[in-house]
Amino acid sequence: MTSTRPLDRFRASGLLWPLVALLVLLAANAVVRPSFLALRIQDGHLYGSLVDILKNGAPTMLIALGMCLVIATRGIDLSVGAVVAISGAVTCSYIAGAGDPTGAGAAFAGMGIALALCAVLGLWNGFLVAVVGIQPIIATLVLMTAGRGIAMLITDGQIITVRNPAYRTVGAGFLLLPVSILIAVAVFALVALVTRRTALGLLIESVGINPEASRLAGLRARTIRWTVYVFAAICAGVAGLMISSNVSAADANNAGLWIEMDAILAVVIGGTSLAGGRYSLTGTMLGALIIQTLTTTVYSMGIAPEITLVFKAVVVIAVCLLQAPKARAVLLRRTRRRHTPPDPDAEAAGRPSTHTPTSAMVEKVAQP
Amino acid sequence: MSVDAKQAPAEPTPLVRMRGISVEFPGVKALQEVDFRLFPGEVHALMGENGAGKSTLIKALTGVYTPAAGVTTLDGREVSFSGPAEAQAAGISTVYQEVNLCPNLTVAENILLGREPRRFGAVDGRATRARAAELLADMGLHIDPGSVLAEHPIAVQQLVAIARAVAVDAKVLILDEPTSSLDQDEVAELFRIMRHLRDRGVAILFVSHFLEQVYEISDRMTVLRNGRLVGEHRTSELSRLDLVSLMIGRELGALAEVERLAGQAGEEASTVPVLEARGVGRKGSVAPFDLRINRGEVVGLAGLLGSGRTELARLLFGADRPDSGQVTVDGRALHLRGPRAAIAAGIAFCSEDRKGEGVVADLSIRDNLILAMQAANGWARPIPRRVKDQLVEKWIKALDIRPANPDALVGKLSGGNQQKVLLARWLVTEPKLLILDEPTRGIDIGAKTQIQKLVAELAQEGMAVVYISAELEEVVRLSHRVVVMKDRAKVAELDQNATVDDIMRLIAHVDERPEAVAA
Numbered sequence A: 001m002t003s004t005r006p007l008d009r010f011r012a013s014g015l016l017w018p019l020v021a022l023l024v025l026l027a028a029n030a031v032v033r034p035s036f037l038a039l040r041i042q043d044g045h046l047y048g049s050l051v052d053i054l055k056n057g058a059p060t061m062l063i064a065l066g067m068c069l070v071i072a073t074r075g076i077d078l079s080v081g082a083v084v085a086i087s088g089a090v091t092c093s094y095i096a097g098a099g100d101p102t103g104a105g106a107a108f109a110g111m112g113i114a115l116a117l118c119a120v121l122g123l124w125n126g127f128l129v130a131v132v133g134i135q136p137i138i139a140t141l142v143l144m145t146a147g148r149g150i151a152m153l154i155t156d157g158q159i160i161t162v163r164n165p166a167y168r169t170v171g172a173g174f175l176l177l178p179v180s181i182l183i184a185v186a187v188f189a190l191v192a193l194v195t196r197r198t199a200l201g202l203l204i205e206s207v208g209i210n211p212e213a214s215r216l217a218g219l220r221a222r223t224i225r226w227t228v229y230v231f232a233a234i235c236a237g238v239a240g241l242m243i244s245s246n247v248s249a250a251d252a253n254n255a256g257l258w259i260e261m262d263a264i265l266a267v268v269i270g271g272t273s274l275a276g277g278r279y280s281l282t283g284t285m286l287g288a289l290i291i292q293t294l295t296t297t298v299y300s301m302g303i304a305p306e307i308t309l310v311f312k313a314v315v316v317i318a319v320c321l322l323q324a325p326k327a328r329a330v331l332l333r334r335t336r337r338r339h340t341p342p343d344p345d346a347e348a349a350g351r352p353s354t355h356t357p358t359s360a361m362v363e364k365v366a367q368p
Numbered sequence B: 001m002s003v004d005a006k007q008a009p010a011e012p013t014p015l016v017r018m019r020g021i022s023v024e025f026p027g028v029k030a031l032q033e034v035d036f037r038l039f040p041g042e043v044h045a046l047m048g049e050n051g052a053g054k055s056t057l058i059k060a061l062t063g064v065y066t067p068a069a070g071v072t073t074l075d076g077r078e079v080s081f082s083g084p085a086e087a088q089a090a091g092i093s094t095v096y097q098e099v100n101l102c103p104n105l106t107v108a109e110n111i112l113l114g115r116e117p118r119r120f121g122a123v124d125g126r127a128t129r130a131r132a133a134e135l136l137a138d139m140g141l142h143i144d145p146g147s148v149l150a151e152h153p154i155a156v157q158q159l160v161a162i163a164r165a166v167a168v169d170a171k172v173l174i175l176d177e178p179t180s181s182l183d184q185d186e187v188a189e190l191f192r193i194m195r196h197l198r199d200r201g202v203a204i205l206f207v208s209h210f211l212e213q214v215y216e217i218s219d220r221m222t223v224l225r226n227g228r229l230v231g232e233h234r235t236s237e238l239s240r241l242d243l244v245s246l247m248i249g250r251e252l253g254a255l256a257e258v259e260r261l262a263g264q265a266g267e268e269a270s271t272v273p274v275l276e277a278r279g280v281g282r283k284g285s286v287a288p289f290d291l292r293i294n295r296g297e298v299v300g301l302a303g304l305l306g307s308g309r310t311e312l313a314r315l316l317f318g319a320d321r322p323d324s325g326q327v328t329v330d331g332r333a334l335h336l337r338g339p340r341a342a343i344a345a346g347i348a349f350c351s352e353d354r355k356g357e358g359v360v361a362d363l364s365i366r367d368n369l370i371l372a373m374q375a376a377n378g379w380a381r382p383i384p385r386r387v388k389d390q391l392v393e394k395w396i397k398a399l400d401i402r403p404a405n406p407d408a409l410v411g412k413l414s415g416g417n418q419q420k421v422l423l424a425r426w427l428v429t430e431p432k433l434l435i436l437d438e439p440t441r442g443i444d445i446g447a448k449t450q451i452q453k454l455v456a457e458l459a460q461e462g463m464a465v466v467y468i469s470a471e472l473e474e475v476v477r478l479s480h481r482v483v484v485m486k487d488r489a490k491v492a493e494l495d496q497n498a499t500v501d502d503i504m505r506l507i508a509h510v511d512e513r514p515e516a517v518a519a
């Protein structure tokens, strides 16, 4: 794209359609429930539906950021939900068993131990993928299934509740905005800075696009792949702290259930291909917001729980189709044929693009 | 739309006719109002420099791209294919420039994919392999059809792709640079098959940068330049000199001069060794060999397909780990754990498989150019933008990479330009020893002389070069010394006075095992 018009450049960046989808969802909510957009400040805290979306979406955002880098290296991490459960379980058990279960010291020590354990779990995933060479989807399936069992062992099968103000801050605290959203944004800024200001982003993309060419060019392909799994696990660990801290309890069975799917969807909706390579952190954040807004919409519109998941699926498919140049061209051609003679632009847009997220998804599914 | 609208009475009707074809990509007019005709029972060569639009014309014909303007007729009927599958169904069988097969399927499956012999509704594996073996034998290739495709070198993969295309009864056969990595013998087999098909009335479209091959096989040629049609001629009526000046758009004089001066091995190289290998080998790959490469010396590697030339190069670079022997670089022992160790010692390796092991298609020219250098620097020390821009500008100019836009994605460049980007990636790192595996594969004659000249110059400046090519003439002309490989072992080392015939005699020496090619 040689065009310098800002709109064209924006379109080329792939962020246009996710942004449109998000705005449409927000508008639909505002129409159904005008109070949706209202914000108010009470006791120095910002309240409102929009703030709720940000707050509840923070764990998904964090996990999606980690997932995004994993996917960029042609991988996938299914174990993040289990890691969420483990992280909460470890922290709550530690706090509950500490000498002073309400003290800040217990909270910090517990969180430190939990995150260290998560890093070890990430090392394990990365080891299986990068060193042993197991396909990522299988390698992380191991921890996905075993992880909840580990969390159950840690909590003895009970839901552990804690009363610790310091710990509660992570998931439920406010600093004008909810602390959890501040953490998510900080991590986003940090990752963006580290990957784009250094050469790390380039190396990650290169490994994802062509692992063998990258190895022969002298990249530490193995180390890079290993590292992204560790990062993803730590992100999942922090998200686990947020989730359990928000309810002051650790629920080994339900904490972070299916959150890996939401995270993968967020990455894909944000325009990153499951085939690896080029990734967009901003798109991923947008994708996570879309998913969270969708969940909120489903509740606030009173859509029956039975069709909730179907509704979610329909919106996700719509966004993915909008991003695929091929699908867009077909739609455009349809509508134009009805009104005007075919436009070469639409034809040109029909060129096969190998890296649309949806086509890549289909490819992945089709592969053994 | 210059070609006569009415049929000249003497000529048969073209089988394929394209009129006023234009194809545009963002910022690039790849084809502008090109006319093209292809007659039954002819071999038609499509000629032009790298990036002239040859592959694009083929893709416009087979429905990979939809032209922005123009009409295509097949057998007099207007057609517009939505994709290669539809073109295939209409009788157009195509081998695209970049081998497009499934690396993890077997050779037999690749050849017969989608049209396997069936028994009781299920794919008959044995019949599939038997049929595939037959087709391969027809091309003089004796490999196990049950072996996985990825295990074979790129040249064999290319032959498999051709076998796949030939296996169907097509009216039109399109071969985009099918010979770029083949040896003389395979080319001869391929031409035999092409002539046979032509005599049966098949229309064949052929692309190659080897003029000898074009003159040997083609009946007619169409020349493109910068996306425009320059002319259509009978091969017998167009001299090579005229063809080349049509292709490059200026008089040949300058080019001939360059060619004469280019790529001659310089005077005696120094005797200071850069790399010494003693007993280096790897089981199942290359038998242990000794090799010494001096500063400023070009060492050619010659051998047939499957003789182990690529494997030897990979060992020297640590792309495959040697399991015996010792390597010293500048007198210091080098433990070849992997490419990083080799790169740190000043060795660079340009793979022959540019799609699979070379360029990173979805990254820009800029990112591809600095990739090896950046990897050596480490992730934490990004190359400053200013330095990057200088390097990129310099090498785009030096190798005449087109388009000269550093932001263009390498995957969208023409084949020859991708090759140049790969070469530049390693030149940027200023290595002590540069290993080039088929560096001129798919490169047009102008650029080829340019690259050969560059190699000679680099050697003169002290760089040691290992040069691998299926073109023996090229190897002989450029090298101070030629190492001859056969059956995965080094069999001889010839000095500068070696001739192509000497080498041929060594490598064509009759073999007890006819299946020398098999991996």
Ligand SMILES: Nc1ncnc2c1ncn2[C@@H]1O[C@H](COP(=O)(O)OP(=O)(O)OP(=O)(O)O)[C@@H](O)[C@H]1O
Pocket (backbone or CB within 6 Å): B025, B026, B028, B029, B030, B048, B049, B050, B051, B052, B053, B054, B055, B056, B057, B097, B402, B403, B412, B413, B414, B415, B416, B417, B442, B444
């Ligand atoms: N998908 C694409 N997107 C953008 N530009 C493209 C694309 N495909 C081809 N081009 C451009 O179109 C031009 C013609 O390319 P083409 O591949 O047809 O060249 P070619 O004649 O086959 O060259 P070569 O001999 O190197 O194979 C080049 O400038 C190339 O960069």
Ligand SMILES: [Mg+2]
Pocket (backbone or CB within 6 Å): B054, B055, B056, B097, B176, B414, B415
């Ligand atoms: Mg081409």
